[in-house]
Amino acid sequence: MIGLMVKQAGPMVTVQDLGRRGLQHAGVSGSGPMDVPSFRIANALVANAKGEAALEFAGTGGTFQVSRPVRFAVTGGAVGIRIDDKAVRPWESHDLFPGSTLVIGGLRNAVWGYLAISGGIDTPPVLGSRATHLRSGLGGHQGRRLQAGDSLPLGDAVSSPHLCLRTPWRSAQRFIHIVPGPQDDYFDTQAWAIFLGQPFIVSAMRDRMAQMLDGPVLLSRRGHDIVSDGTAPGSIQVPGSGRPIVLMAERQTTGGYPKIATVASVDLPRLAQTPSGRDIRFRRVSRERAEDLLIAEKLALGDALANLAEKSAILDASGDHPQ
């Protein structure tokens, strides 16, 4: 039962769902999307349940065909999308029919994009999830990134009107909020002044596991080895080089470097989507404030998903016409 045919694939295209839950104690990374809100919006635009699997791509999408009519949506950032010779927009749903070719180009202001297809990618779940974990070769399509010639099964689709997102989900921001700890006391006031006072550069050394940061060096006053403990999404670990590494979706479950702080959950997708070479600055918030931000964002995302607009209604209201 073939559904989606990969004709060409960008350098890092993987099957992802919301990730593996409850197995961190067994050494299993959660994996899942680098930008969960964009992933969830993509699924919602094609009327998929939130846990359905979709494709995640870094930079460039690829070229795809289908063996049955589907609805699809691309999210994550500004990106050129063509169905045969017709350009279509991200952040809204479109039809794709057998015989047509979908080409997803390069993201212009973002790093991670999502292609959701009605019915979802129906690869077999592994340990309760379809998310690909590249380092252990688990889940997704044979535990690896997609390549030309791959075919992926699709699930049954639910019919729905064509949908689009009314207002852009995320605006650019200068600051990445962090909560100090768990090893904040390994770093003295001078290291903290550097951490919060100077810009860091988003390094091109980045993947689904980790984001390296260039810029000032942070030195621990108690050395850079700890007895290993658990890691969280957004843990900022500082190895002996003094160059901070932010742990991302595919991180190891435990680690032995001191962690000066943890990126607030709401800002981790923003960091993931910041193009390489850009400056970021860290701003300290309390855990309570970071929790408030996360709770507020959860509500805002719920609202955005519940209020996706029917495309025809928008076009009529604006006096615009489909091209």
Place this chain on the structure above:
Amino acid sequence: MEAEAVTFPRIVACGDSALSVELSDRIDEVLNDRVIALAETLTTNPLRGVEEVVPTYRSLMVVYDPSIIRGAVLTRELGKRLRGLEPSDATARRFTIPVVYGGQVGLDLEELAAMKGLTPARLVELHSAAEYRVYMIGFAPGFAYLGGLPDILHTPRLEAPRQRVEAGAIGIGGKQASINSVAGPSGWRFIGRTPLRLFDPDRVEPFLLRAGDRVRFRPVGQDEAAELDGAVAAGRMIMEPA
């Protein structure tokens, strides 16, 4: 600036959706028992909003959903549980792991023995006489960090990691012993292999070991190893707690 003294236990934030109950900053069997006991109370008597518990050498990471339970409330609840904790190692599971020492996978056996001034046979004897504690599972699916390696076998890791070491390889890294759960790069030294698979996602029980288990190694010959290999390939779980 003076490094202020840290007192344990303490409960520290790991962002807005996880916290760490730190009992120490060192490796200690008694404290590891308490970490595991605290994890068990959260499994048997769950707190609403707690999504994961991750026992490590000396701390328990607790992952939570702040829209169900706030970190401050969770911290108080965990503090209460910590005070009422009664760890017991009577419940620890004990396993014996068959090992073929040496060979292609155990390629460091002879060199390691020579480094220590031991015969390979004596090294095997020492390694298989000890009882090991699974302090934690981490790094990779099902990878067990084992404490209890005899002092004489403590050995620094290799300068340059090997690109691929097989699943089932029996390793030594620093003061720790290990059993590789998945194939991958490693800078540890390897002295043998077990036919057992610590991790198999297709098995009913994907993970053989968990934190708090006790492990012994039993030397086996090629013939027995071949039989065990066959049983593992047939998908049969071939190890039960002793």
